[in-house]
Amino acid sequence: MRQAQIAFAIETPGQGLLEITDTVAGWLRDTGIETGLLTLFCRHTSAGLLINENAAPAVQRDLVRWLEKVAPERAGYEHDDEGPDDMPAHIKALLTGVSLTIPVAGGRPLLGTWQGVFLAEHRARPHTRKIVGHVIGE
Amino acid sequence: MRQAQIAFAIETPGQGLLEITDTVAGWLRDTGIETGLLTLFCRHTSAGLLINENAAPAVQRDLVRWLEKVAPERAGYEHDDEGPDDMPAHIKALLTGVSLTIPVAGGRPLLGTWQGVFLAEHRARPHTRKIVGHVIGE
Amino acid sequence: MRQAQIAFAIETPGQGLLEITDTVAGWLRDTGIETGLLTLFCRHTSAGLLINENAAPAVQRDLVRWLEKVAPERAGYEHDDEGPDDMPAHIKALLTGVSLTIPVAGGRPLLGTWQGVFLAEHRARPHTRKIVGHVIGE
Numbered sequence: 531m532r533q534a535q536i537a538f539a540i541e542t543p544g545q546g547l548l549e550i551t552d553t554v555a556g557w558l559r560d561t562g563i564e565t566g567l568l569t570l571f572c573r574h575t576s577a578g579l580l581i582n583e584n585a586a587p588a589v590q591r592d593l594v595r596w597l598e599k600v601a602p603e604r605a606g607y608e609h610d611d612e613g614p615d616d617m618p619a620h621i622k623a624l625l626t627g628v629s630l631t632i633p634v635a636g637g638r639p640l641l642g643t644w645q646g647v648f649l650a651e652h653r654a655r656p657h658t659r660k661i662v663g664h665v666i667g668e
Numbered sequence: 669m670r671q672a673q674i675a676f677a678i679e680t681p682g683q684g685l686l687e688i689t690d691t692v693a694g695w696l697r698d699t700g701i702e703t704g705l706l707t708l709f710c711r712h713t714s715a716g717l718l719i720n721e722n723a724a725p726a727v728q729r730d731l732v733r734w735l736e737k738v739a740p741e742r743a744g745y746e747h748d749d750e751g752p753d754d755m756p757a758h759i760k761a762l763l764t765g766v767s768l769t770i771p772v773a774g775g776r777p778l779l780g781t782w783q784g785v786f787l788a789e790h791r792a793r794p795h796t797r798k799i800v801g802h803v804i805g806e
Numbered sequence: 807m808r809q810a811q812i813a814f815a816i817e818t819p820g821q822g823l824l825e826i827t828d829t830v831a832g833w834l835r836d837t838g839i840e841t842g843l844l845t846l847f848c849r850h851t852s853a854g855l856l857i858n859e860n861a862a863p864a865v866q867r868d869l870v871r872w873l874e875k876v877a878p879e880r881a882g883y884e885h886d887d888e889g890p891d892d893m894p895a896h897i898k899a900l901l902t903g904v905s906l907t908i909p910v911a912g913g914r915p916l917l918g919t920w921q922g923v924f925l926a927e928h929r930a931r932p933h934t935r936k937i938v939g940h941v942i943g944e
Contacts, residue, residue, distance in 0.1 A: 531669045531804070531807045533943065535841060535909060565673060567707055567802055569843055569907050573918030575859040581766050582758055583713040588747035589758050595746075596759050600738065600876065608871075609864035620858055620865050621872050628857050628921075629907045631707050631767050633673060633802040640800050642711030645766075662916050664843055664909040666804060666807070666942060667671065669807045669942070703811060705845055705940055719904050720896055721851040726885035727896050733884075734897050738876065769845050769905050771811060771940040778938050780849030783904075804942060805809065 533666040534561040540659050542577070542651035545615070547590040550661070551639075551647045557663055559637055566634045566667015573660040576619035576652050578626030584646025597622045597652070619652035626650045634667055671804040672699040678797050680715070680789035683753070685728045688799070689785045693776060695801055702775050704805015708768045711798040714757035714790050716764030722784025735760045735790070757790035764788045772805055809942040810837040816935050818853070818927035821891070823866040826937070827915075827923045833939055835913055842910045842943015849936040852895035852928050854902030860922025873898045873928070895928035902926045910943055 536557050542548055558568060572579050583589040601621035603614040610616055630647065632639045641647070649659060674695050680686055696706060710717050721727040736756070745755035768785065770777045779785070787797060812833050818824055834844060848855050859865040874894070883893035906923065908915045917923070925935060 531671065533807070533842065535911060566671065567705075567804060567843075569909060571907070571909050571916065573916065573921065575857070575865075575918070575920050580762055581713070582762060586747055586749065588745075589713075589755065592745045592747050592755050593759065593762060596739070601872070607864075607868045609862055609868050611862065617865065617868050621869065624856055624858060624869060624902065626762065627765060627903060631709070631769050631907050633707060633709050633800045635673060640709065640711065642713070642798065644713050645711065660918065662909045666843060669809070704809065705843075705942060718900055719851070720900060724885055724887065726883075727851075727893065730883045730885050730893050731897065731900060734877070764900065765903060769847070769907050771845060771847050771938045773811060778847065778849065780851070780936065782851050783849065 531668050536663045538661040540649055540661055542657050542659055544656050545651055545654050546594055547648040547650050549584055549646045550649050554647055554663060555638060558639060558665060561665055563665050563667040564637045566665055568632045568634050568639055569664045570630045571662045572628040575623055577659050578623045578628050578650045579630045580626045580648050580650055581630060581645050582648060583644045585644050615654040622652040669806050674801045676799040678787055678799055680795050680797055682794050683789055683792050684732055685786040685788050687722055687784045688787050692785055692801060696777060696803060697775055699803055701803050701805040704772045704803055706770045706772050706777055707802045709800045710766040713761055715797050716761045716766050716788045717768045718764045718786050718788055719768060719783050720786060721782045723782050753792040760790040807944050812939045814937040816925055816937055818933050818935055820932050821927055821930050822870055823924040823926050825860055825922045826925050830923055830939060831914060834915060834941060837941055839941050839943040840913045842941055844908045844910050844915055845940045846906045847938045848904040851899055853935050854899045854904050854926045855906045856902045856924050856926055857906060857921050858924060859920045861920050891930040898928040
């Protein structure tokens with residue numbers, strides 16, 4: 531058993547879901563670990579990570595719209611230091627979470643046919659987001 | 669330290685929570701790993717995994733009703749390729765998540781007294797769902 | 807590679823977010839593991855764990871208020887054995903989740919600058935909550 535760790539910096543174009551499956555799978559392949567456990571961790575409180583359908587872009591747009599509806603701007607929040615998209619982004623980070631754990635087999639994340647890994651940018655403007663990858667296995 | 673991995677196929681009866689605690693605990697016991705970390709992963713985008721109360725079935729029904737209320741059908745989604753329960757199921761999968769990590773001690777998942785592991789079927793009709801179990805420990 | 811496990815009992819003052827970052831980081835340091843994967847697990851169905859901003863207390867209050875709004879008391883739940891805050895607490899536990907996985911480097915959890923680890927007490931009254939810490943690494 532051994533482990534590997536990496537830090538990714540990913541530029542987001544602003545609010546929305548950005549697929550990072552290939553980036554993650556490429557790094558995992560480079561580690562040479564065939565079977566194990568992959569963890570991804572987002573080091574932010576206004577962005578998150580999620581797994582959802584990657585075939586139909588409309589699903590991603592509907593997820594973003596639903597998050598906007600359930601955590602709207604200007605809903606009387608006490609915290610608004612960084613503008614109207616600030617507190618909604620923290621709520622969305624609670625909903626999406628900031629980490630993912632995925633079993634690895636054959637040197638690949640064991641994702642289902644329609645599953646993609648997404649970095650969810652919850653702030654309106656572009657950001658550089660730090661993601662940590664960790665894999666343990668053999 | 670060593671690891672073990674398994675693929676489960678679980679038949680769901682349609683929308684609702686299906687407890688899989690015993691299935692998971694049985695497989696874990698078979699691996700012989702006494703102390704470690706158990707990960708469960710659902711390879712789908714319209715079903716998920718969650719831990720919640722397993723004593724009172726009314727809790728499970730209330731959770732399903734709450735998910736229906738917060739992610740209703742026919743709410744003006746752009747994506748409806750597979751019918752009215754399609755996009756709500758993707759939203760519910762975001763909410764429940766698709767993986768769980770549980771410490772293991774004494775050869776058992778370290779669940780609390782009232783905790784059960786549930787496969788959450790978010791589609792209306794029955795489906796066969798692929799779950800991966802991974803454990804690392806000794 | 808080796809692992810360590812610990813059980814924490816944490817007293818909560820009732821509904822709200824209680825930061826446990828230092829408690830967790832202190833235990834992790836004591837294990838002597840420098841690089842690895844940290845998992846935290848809450849053994850309850852009416853409390854959870856989350857990572858969010860720890861600099862501005864207003865964020866924490868807004869998160870709690872948002873959870874109250876999305877999972878209100880007395881919303882016609884079937885389950886109310888333990889009072890009006892019972893079923894909302896189970897819903898909030900679904901939303902926050904009960905486990906966290908965080909990569910470890912330099913003997914510390916690889917949290918971002920603004921990230922704190924919080925125990926989310928979803929019941930109105932104070933409770934003693936059992937948290938399990940597990941770390942695997944070297």
